[in-house]
Amino acid sequence: MKNVKILGVSGSPRKNGNTDVLLDSFLRGAESEGADTKKIHLKEYSIESCIGCEACRKDGTCTRFHDGMELLYPEIEECKGIILGSPVYNYNVTAEMKTFIDRLYPFYVFTEQRPGPYSSKLEDQGRKALIFTVCEQVKAEEMGFALEALGMPLEALGYEIFDKFEATGYFSKGEVLKDESILKKAFEAGKNLAISLR
Numbered sequence: 266m267k268n269v270k271i272l273g274v275s276g277s278p279r280k281n282g283n284t285d286v287l288l289d290s291f292l293r294g295a296e297s298e299g300a301d302t303k304k305i306h307l308k309e310y311s312i313e314s315c316i317g318c319e320a321c322r323k324d325g326t327c328t329r330f331h332d333g334m335e336l337l338y339p340e341i342e343e344c345k346g347i348i349l350g351s352p353v354y355n356y357n358v359t360a361e362m363k364t365f366i367d368r369l370y371p372f373y374v375f376t377e378q379r380p381g382p383y384s385s386k387l388e389d390q391g392r393k394a395l396i397f398t399v400c401e402q403v404k405a406e407e408m409g410f411a412l413e414a415l416g417m418p419l420e421a422l423g424y425e426i427f428d429k430f431e432a433t434g435y436f437s438k439g440e441v442l443k444d445e446s447i448l449k450k451a452f453e454a455g456k457n458l459a460i461s462l463r
C-alpha cells in the first residue's frame with residue numbers, strides 16, 4: 266500500500282519563525298503515522314501574482330508564467346493532504362500565501378457560460394486540508410480573516426477542511442518553540458490528518 270502524501274506550505278517570509286516551527290510539528294505528527302511529507306517555504310520560490318489573463322482556462326495550466334508554481338503544481342496534485350500555515354499580516358494571510366492561493370486558479374474548470382458554474386480538478390478525490398494561522402495578539406478576533414482566507418479557497422477547490430488551528434500570542438521569531446503544549450497539539454493534529462487520509 267502506498268504511503269499517504271502530505272504537503273506542508275509555509276506562508277511566512279520569516280524562516281524558522283513561528284509558522285515554520287508549528288508546520289514542522291504538524292508534519293512530524295503526520296510522519297509518525299507513516300505519511301510521506303514535504304515542506305515548502307513559499308519565500309524560497311519565485312512566484313508571480315496571477316494577472317487574470319485566463320490563459321489557464323483554455324490551456325488547462327498556467328502558460329503565462331514559468332516560475333516556481335511549475336514545481337508546485339505536480340506536488341499539489343500528488344499530495345492528498347495539504348497543510349497551509351500563515352502568520353497574520355494585517356488581519357489576513359501574507360502576500361506570499363495570497364499569491365500562492367491565487368495561482369491555484371488553473372485547477373478550476375469553468376463552463377462557457379459566464380458568470381457560470383465551475384468545478385475543480387482536485388474535487389471528489391478525498392483530499393483533506395489542515396489550516397493554521399499565527400498571530401501576535403492574544404484575542405482570536407485579531408486574526409481577522411486569515412483563517413477564512415486559507416479555508417474558503419481550499420474548500421472551493423474540493424478539499425475537506427479536516428482541522429483548523431489558531432495560534433495567538435506569538436510575536437518573536439520561533440517563540441512558539443517554548444510552548445510545548447501547542448507543539449504537542451500540532452503534532453496530534455498532523456497525526457490525525459495522516460490517519461484520516463489512509
Ligand SMILES: Cc1cc2nc3c(=O)[nH]c(=O)nc-3n(C[C@H](O)[C@H](O)[C@H](O)COP(=O)(O)O)c2cc1C
Pocket residue numbers: 277278279281282283284285352353354355356357399400401402403407408435436437438439
Ligand atoms: C507586516 C506585519 C503585519 C502583522 N499584522 C498582525 C495582525 O494583524 N495581527 C496580529 O496579531 N499580529 C500581526 N503581526 C505579527 C505576526 O503575525 C507574528 O509576529 C507572527 O508570530 C509571525 O509569524 P512568523 O514567525 O511565522 O513569521 C504582523 C507582523 C507583521 C510583520
